Amino acid sequence: MSHFSEYRYIIVPFSDITDQMASDSVEGSKDYLRHSVAGEDRCVLKYYVGSKPSSMTGIDSYTHSQILAILEDESGDWFNPDSVFELPSV
């Protein structure tokens, strides 16, 4: 079971994030968002379950486990190989 059931996550192209949307998110600001590392520049925002802001209407929402599956997909647009350390061969 996810430990973050109080949140829902959305993925939005950075260029489409309005000030209102950023303000309505838990993150609260465009400055503190996670960006994709490949493809179109997209960001993750989250809101509290049951309180989806009107500024996010029409955007697909993900549970915590669903968003982690996207963000941690090593073949996806969010995974930075530099975020892990490969053990050397000895």
Add this chain to the structure above:
Amino acid sequence: MPLGLSLSLSGGALDSAQAVEGNRAASFSDTQAWRFDGASQAFTTVAAPDFFSGSGVTFSFWVKDDGIASKIFIQQRASDSERYRIGFSGGYPLFQNYASAGNSTFLAGATISNDTYTHVCWSIDISSTSNFLANTKCYLNGVDAGKFLGGAANSCASLDFQHGSTHFVGLADAATFIHIDELNEYAVWDVAMTAAQVTALYNSGAALDLSTNSGDYNVSSDLRFWARGEETIGTNAPFYSWTESSSNGLAMYAFGNVSQITSTL
């Protein structure tokens, strides 16, 4: 672009200094821990701490996570080539430093287990490159974890461990947030602790009041940073860790409303 994490932190911290003074833990009682969602939650200091100004540093924390064996989640990073990071690879504890003068890596020789609360303590000797390799140790639950495969992977090409940047918890690199189920009692001292001191710090598996000397734990005056789950934080507002004052720039900023949960330690 990656996170603009350093853009507006200093001003916010200073403006809120008075408000956060009251957030310090009044007395010691370990009841809460931090939880990071891996999407947007992290901590950063508001300024660049100078932990490596002496001959050594000790990092200590309790952690529990379902995939901790392959996560890096503590870093002080000015750039990809100027940074140090702490985490795990293949279950092995990792301390890694990149500097223009040369890189250093230390992998301990025992592995951490997923889903098990573990006390992790890095005692890092930077008095010389040879001492780094000989004396740097990682302790898991108070026990020296040794060196990775006899030290074959460990190196020290420079002693430049200080990076003029903020100190992050919950980020592996510039913008990769790391999911951690529980992180508790994260602390930093500007001395390399001895084995006896680390044993006392482990305290048979119970969190210790780090602000007071107790038995072989006699380095409370060297404590520089202590982020407790009991701190009161606000959304996108800076707060002080237990040891901070408004003058030393080590207040922390919580991104994405970092979760505080009941500690299972």
